[in-house]
Amino acid sequence: MAGTGFLTTLSRGFERRLPLIVVSPLFALSLFFVYGFIAWTVWISFTKSGVMPVYDLSGLAQYERLWTTPRWYVALKNLFIFSSLFIGISMALGIVLAILLDQRIRVEGVIRTIYLYPMALSFIVTGTAWKWILNPGLGIEKLVRDWGFPDFTFDWLVNPDYAIYTIVIAGVWQSSGYAMALFLAGLRSVDDEVLKAAAIDGAGAWRTYTRIVLPSMRPVFLSVVIILAHLAIKSFDLVVALTGGGPGYATDMPATFMYAFAFQRSELGMAAASAVMMLATICAIIVPYLYSELRGARR
CATH class of the missing domain: 1.20.5 (Single alpha-helices involved in coiled-coils or other helix-helix interfaces)
Structure with a gap:
């Protein structure tokens, strides 16, 4: 026993x-x-590593080199332009599409699938497809000229001043449907009794959405911003597939900058320093979000 x-x-x-x-x-x-x-x-990142890693510390030498490299400032500028437009336009399109679908239209399932489909593709596929579409010799420019407009020009893909905006176009095309799905889920979670009370009080659709529905979706907006910002900072495969960082390094991002210095210029220490700066940027976004979520859960 x-x-x-x-x-x-x-x-x-x-x-x-x-x-x-x-x-x-x-x-x-x-x-x-x-x-x-x-x-x-x-x-x-604190060593003088080149082709191979070196483990003897050398202080902040790599970070000093990083912040005196003009190409790094181009990458930061492009990241700011891309992130601002990518997040702003994706959120604007997402909330508009979500409000339209929230009207319970008959073909909602079909439309939702159509807008969500690009998110099922990898950024490599998206970049390659848009590279064909925006190529002056193959895509939109050639098509419009074949229609009888020989002076039409749309050469953003090969123009250093506008190439960054082609990445914005491709990124928005892929991610706005995902933002729409998140916003639609937030709209469907609003209590129907609140909406009925607003209708009884005589509030129109515009005032109902701007004064009641959208303010109650603040956590959804924050989540969408965090997700899109995360995608923007990690934008590597889309840039490589669409522009390759060019023309020259006009569309360089921190991720492509890191790749170039690690695998093309064999400066491992410099690449590590740029990776650490990317990590610090992501932490600056994620940590306040997690803090606010945990504080809200405790309350």
Whole structure:
């Protein structure tokens, strides 16, 4: 009997610890391959690493070089332009489309699928498709000229002053449907009793949305901004597929800057410093969001 009781206790203890036993290897691997390599990148950013990593610390030399490199300022400027337009236009289109679909139209499912479909594609596919569309010799410019407008010009893809806006066009095309889905979910979560009360009080559709519905969706707006900002900062594959960072490095982003210095110019320390700056930017966005969410949950 004593032996049976011991085995029962052991079995129960094993069952209680089974989830921890299953999750522990995955957690350990995540710590090593994610946070371990983040720590390694931070360390390399303080060294004079070139083609191969060097582990002797050299202070802030790589960061000083980074912030005196004109190409880095071009990348930051492009990131600001792209992020501002990408987030702003995607949110504007998303909320307008969500409000239209919230009217319970018959073909809502079809329209929602059409607008959500681009999000199912990778940024590589999106960039390649828009590269064909915007190519002066293949796409919109050639099509309009074939229609009888020989003076029509749309060469943004090869124009250093406008190439960054082609990335905005492709990014908005892919992500505005996702923003629409999030906003639509937020609209559908608004209490119908509140809307009925507003209608009884004589509030029109415009005042109902601007005074009641949209202000109550502040958490949804914040989530959309965080998600789109995260996509904007990580924009690497879209830039590579659409412009390759060119013409020259006119459409360079911090991610493509890091790639160029790591794998093309073999300056590992410089690339690590730019990666750390990208990480700091993401943390500056995510940490306040997490803090506000946790504080709201405690309340």
